[in-house]
Amino acid sequence: xxxxxxxxxxxxxxxxxxxxxxxxxxxxxxxxxxxxxxxxxxxxxxxxxxxxxxxxxxxxxxxxxxxxxxxxxxxxxxxxxxxxxxxxxxxxxxxxxxxxxxxxxxxxxxxxxxxxxxxxxxxxxxxxxxxxxxxxxxxxxxxxxxxxxxxxxxxxxxxxxxxxxxxxxxxxxxxxxxxxxxxxxxxxxxxxxxxxxxxxxxxxxxxxxxxxxxxxxxxxxxxxxxxxxxxxxxxxxxxxxxxxxxxxxxxxxxxxxxxxxxxxxxxxxxxxxxxxxxxxxxxxxxxxxxxxxxxxxxx
Amino acid sequence: xxxxxxxxxxxxxxxxxxxxxxxxxxxxxxxxxxxxxxxxxxxxxxxxxxxxxxxxxxxxxxxxxxxxxxxxxxxxxxxxxxxxxxxxxxxxxxxxxxxxxxxxxxxxxxxxxxxxxxxxxxxxxxxxxxxxxxxxxxxxxxxxxxxxxxxxxxxxxxxxxxxxxxxxxxxxxxxxxxxxxxxxxxxxxxxxxxxxxxxxxxxxxxxxxxxxxxxxxxxxxxxxxxxxxxxxxxxxxxxxxxxxxxxxxxxxxxxxxxxxxxxxxxxxxxxxxxxxxxxxxxxxxxxxxxxxxxxxxxxxxxxxxx
Numbered sequence: 012x013x014x015x016x017x018x019x020x021x022x023x024x025x026x027x028x029x030x031x032x033x034x035x036x037x038x039x040x041x042x043x044x045x046x047x048x049x050x051x052x053x054x055x056x057x058x059x060x061x062x063x064x065x066x067x068x069x070x071x072x073x074x075x076x077x078x079x080x081x082x083x084x085x086x087x088x089x090x091x092x093x094x095x096x097x098x099x100x101x102x103x104x105x106x107x108x109x110x111x112x113x114x115x116x117x118x119x120x121x122x123x124x125x126x127x128x129x130x131x132x133x134x135x136x137x138x139x140x141x142x143x144x145x146x147x148x149x150x151x152x153x154x155x156x157x158x159x160x161x162x163x164x165x166x167x168x169x170x171x172x173x174x175x176x177x178x179x180x181x182x183x184x185x186x187x188x189x190x191x192x193x194x195x196x197x198x199x200x201x202x203x204x205x206x207x208x209x210x211x212x213x214x215x216x217x218x219x220x221x222x223x224x225x226x227x228x229x230x231x232x233x234x235x236x237x238x239x240x241x242x243x244x245x246x247x248x249x250x251x252x253x254x255x256x257x258x259x260x261x262x263x264x265x266x267x268x269x270x271x272x273x274x275x276x277x278x279x280x281x282x283x284x285x286x287x288x289x290x291x292x293x294x295x296x297x298x299x300x301x302x303x304x305x306x307x308x309x310x
Numbered sequence: 311x312x313x314x315x316x317x318x319x320x321x322x323x324x325x326x327x328x329x330x331x332x333x334x335x336x337x338x339x340x341x342x343x344x345x346x347x348x349x350x351x352x353x354x355x356x357x358x359x360x361x362x363x364x365x366x367x368x369x370x371x372x373x374x375x376x377x378x379x380x381x382x383x384x385x386x387x388x389x390x391x392x393x394x395x396x397x398x399x400x401x402x403x404x405x406x407x408x409x410x411x412x413x414x415x416x417x418x419x420x421x422x423x424x425x426x427x428x429x430x431x432x433x434x435x436x437x438x439x440x441x442x443x444x445x446x447x448x449x450x451x452x453x454x455x456x457x458x459x460x461x462x463x464x465x466x467x468x469x470x471x472x473x474x475x476x477x478x479x480x481x482x483x484x485x486x487x488x489x490x491x492x493x494x495x496x497x498x499x500x501x502x503x504x505x506x507x508x509x510x511x512x513x514x515x516x517x518x519x520x521x522x523x524x525x526x527x528x529x530x531x532x533x534x535x536x537x538x539x540x541x542x543x544x545x546x547x548x549x550x551x552x553x554x555x556x557x558x559x560x561x562x563x564x565x566x567x568x569x570x571x572x573x574x575x576x577x578x579x580x581x582x583x584x585x586x587x588x589x590x591x592x593x594x595x596x597x598x599x600x601x602x603x604x605x606x607x608x609x610x611x612x613x614x615x616x
Contacts (some may be wrong), residue, residue: 021357030435045521057518059519059520060516062519063516064430065429065430065522065552066428066429066505066509066515066552067389067498067499067502067506067515067519067552068429068496068497068498068552068553069498069519070409070497070519070523071497071498075535079547083332092431092434096394112497113550113555115549115550115555115556115559117556117558118556120481130555130556131556131558133555133556148393148394148395149395185408199497199498202500203497203500203549206500206585206589209588209589209590271586308479
């Protein structure tokens, strides 16, 4: 009976998770943000419909796990528009991931949602399983203030929060392993930072990318050590066979090579992880790699 | 040093790991001045305003009259996909589009039309990109690409994955087709140039993304070869494409590439971006389908520095 009740509750929970969210609940209404009023009816896209909205820009959203988006527009008395897009992702981890991908590297951190970055004319934040983007047409003060105020209004309407993915929490735990972190969910995320190959040779399903000084660092996480070792073997074989890199050297679970622009690439397989550091200075790369592996051992 | 500082530093010649791409071939593409009167396969111009670079490039190919017969209908297809201003480099530069139209009309074109199947709201894209104004000022006709009714189903007989597509009627009616992409980063295909810009003449693009995007891009290039491909690399969005996040992602390259060979134009632009044509599967696939040449060493290139 207990098992039956548990199954029923689990099923009910799953159904609750799958219930479509009405994203229009999060849109500020007319008069809610001083000086800004909704312009035209908001437009929503679900699943593959995202291709209609942003064409090829949709692929990376799907890699993270996209459910739906609602796009609305607000205008001020000057007639200047701000676009507001609310993306519902499959999980808080996915929302965090696409936020790190979409927000870019620079900008000013703001206390909106669970994390927010404001660029010249562009603000992104994530909260729960939502990633919210606001885009103005210029960086005039009134536009930027409007973007911030609209973002705060959306934030106030979203009650649900979520956790950053475990891998991000581990690597960014004080002291953080690297800066400018991007949480990725697949090969497009990798290829947008560095091209090891045009194929998914590392079989990446989850990872973090960031910088350590002048070095770039990648950590890929796998289900277990066996899967990580297999991915390492496949990648090592493909990299050695390809023409993209030279000066290949392998010692067990450590592989190094040199890229087209003389950058040194060091790959280390350790436990359920693969850590990669790219840079110019061998000693710095080695030190970064060792620190990363130590941090991962604490997982 | 953040990634933007890094890009600016790298463009000056130093390479540090960690970028999306590296720029080793940037200088090489423009290294040797060319002044031979031979028929060039490709012209690469650097150092001028978009319209000035185009004038130089087209002159070195014999002038626009070589491509635009008197009384012809011309379709100019820029990238107008995004509701952003020209300095953010998400779209083709309006000055370039305007000058191409002027040159077509001067050569005797009966009509020059411009459209794109935009990603964001077409009215705003057309207006805020500056392209609508540039087209009207130059005497061209700006046309919507926003309704499925404008598109007709066509066969793509040489396609491997893409065997049919809904294509804008303007392409079907055009005697001359001038493809004017902007060179920029793209999160799906790494870089978007000429072949990828052709997606903007098609209605049903979701199919491409779900059925081997790179092969579909190469397949569609076999449907109709542009008369000319003019790559706008005046300002280049180096990361966070296709829409862009910040002006800090844009590197002013002040360059332009023009060729009858769509694949060669893409290959050269890829080098300019700092990547290798082999890094971009659709370019490699198109070359394998004999749609154009990828080996730049085998081409006759006129390199013009202004």
